[in-house]
Amino acid sequence: MATFTLTLHPASEGDALILTWGKAPALRHALVDLGRGGDYKPLKPLLQGLGEVELFALSHIDADHIEGAVSLFKAPDLPFKAREVWFNARAQLLAANARLAPEQRVPLGSKQAEKVSEGLAASGWPLNSRFASRVVSVDSPEGAAPLTFAGGLQLTLLSPTDQSLANLLPVWLKELIRAGLRLEDLVAPPPPPADGHVHLGGLDVEALAAMDFKPDQTKPNGSSIAFIAQYNGARVLMAADAYSDIVEASLRRLGASETQRYRLACLKVAHHGSQGNTSPGLLGIIDCTCFAFSTDGSRHGHPDPQLIARILKADPQRPKTLVFNFRQPQTLCWNVPALMQKWNYRCVFPTVGQEGRVALDLLA
Numbered sequence: 001m002a003t004f005t006l007t008l009h010p011a012s013e014g015d016a017l018i019l020t021w022g023k024a025p026a027l028r029h030a031l032v033d034l035g036r037g038g039d040y041k042p043l044k045p046l047l048q049g050l051g052e053v054e055l056f057a058l059s060h061i062d063a064d065h066i067e068g069a070v071s072l073f074k075a076p077d078l079p080f081k082a083r084e085v086w087f088n089a090r091a092q093l094l095a096a097n098a099r100l101a102p103e104q105r106v107p108l109g110s111k112q113a114e115k116v117s118e119g120l121a122a123s124g125w126p127l128n129s130r131f132a133s134r135v136v137s138v139d140s141p142e143g144a145a146p147l148t149f150a151g152g153l154q155l156t157l158l159s160p161t162d163q164s165l166a167n168l169l170p171v172w173l174k175e176l177i178r179a180g181l182r183l184e185d186l187v188a189p190p191p192p193p194a195d196g197h198v199h200l201g202g203l204d205v206e207a208l209a210a211m212d213f214k215p216d217q218t219k220p221n222g223s224s225i226a227f228i229a230q231y232n233g234a235r236v237l238m239a240a241d242a243y244s245d246i247v248e249a250s251l252r253r254l255g256a257s258e259t260q261r262y263r264l265a266c267l268k269v270a271h272h273g274s275q276g277n278t279s280p281g282l283l284g285i286i287d288c289t290c291f292a293f294s295t296d297g298s299r300h301g302h303p304d305p306q307l308i309a310r311i312l313k314a315d316p317q318r319p320k321t322l323v324f325n326f327r328q329p330q331t332l333c334w335n336v337p338a339l340m341q342k343w344n345y346r347c348v349f350p351t352v353g354q355e356g357r358v359a360l361d362l363l364a
């Protein structure tokens with residue numbers, strides 16, 4: 001029997017995601033991000049158990065996605081083998097920048113290596129090897145068509161673009177320091193301040209959904225690797241922390257529109273459910289009733305209530321499922337029978353004792 005699952009693992013306010021596909025016992029896996037430094041140790045036995053992954057994708061350089069990889073590469077013997085790694089470091093940003101038209105190129109930031117590239121080089125795992133330019137970008141020629149993996153998984157790249165990669169260059173050093181990823185950073189810096197999240201009293205879905213969409217403009221998020229994974233006719237959109245407009249433009253290139261909505265078994269909601277990464281426009285061209293959120297709510301108070309209201313309001317007729325990998329104030333506030341009945345949704349939380357971990361059957 002075919003298997004296709006997405007498992008959210010405990011990753012603090014970030015992502016540590018595993019896609020599994022195939023027919024038992026020949027199951028295959030892709031690992032997307034590794035959460036914060038402290039999230040790696042509890043995940044290690046599981047990674048050891050996988051033995052090998054077809055793809056290890058590090059979506060972008062924010063600490064809540066990549067710090068766990070720094071922990072991974074600290075020990076000389078790696079607990080698993082990656083057949084292929086996707087990661088855009090400074091060399092890839094430079095290559096993307098060089099491909100832009102001269103008037104679109106951005107000035108270069110400081111040269112600085114970071115810990116993950118060092119670790120990857122030592123691992124011997126092939127980096128971005130199926131892209132001739134070694135840049136994981138929708139503007140690389142290989143990004144134009146679905147990419148096939150062993151066992152029959154197909155990935156369609158949605159983000160980043162060459163421009164969104166190049167735009168990270170001027171702030172590369174600043175972002176490395178912020179994420180504690182410089183080779184010189186021996187201790188983790190203090191966490192960034194919360195992003196001005198306002199705790200709203202009560203949940204008025206109509207009012208929340210009517211609030212303006214303010215697009216995320218942080219440069220590392222714009223450089224996120226986002227893709228659709230497809231197996232056995234089911235698709236999941238792994239949105240990382242990508243920009244909504246880049247993902248939407250890619251979906252439209254694939255033929256998605258308001259009248260031909262793009263069918264998804266699940267949307268791994270971008271940026272932990274921040275209001276600025278899933279626009280009404282994007283919601284208007286997907287056909288999806290299952291939304292997965294990876295965050296414990298720390299630091300930024302994700303998911304934003306405006307976004308969940310936007311999702312509910314976008315499709316009031318069909319039953320929807322909200323999947324949360326942590327019980328926390330910003331998720332428990334939606335687990336209210338009156339709200340669930342009125343807006344036709346249910347909430348999925350981890351099994352008690354398994355906080356942070358939820359497995360979703362994408363073929364169900």
Ligand SMILES: [Zn+2]
Pocket residue numbers: 013014015062064065241271272
């Ligand atoms: Zn993130």
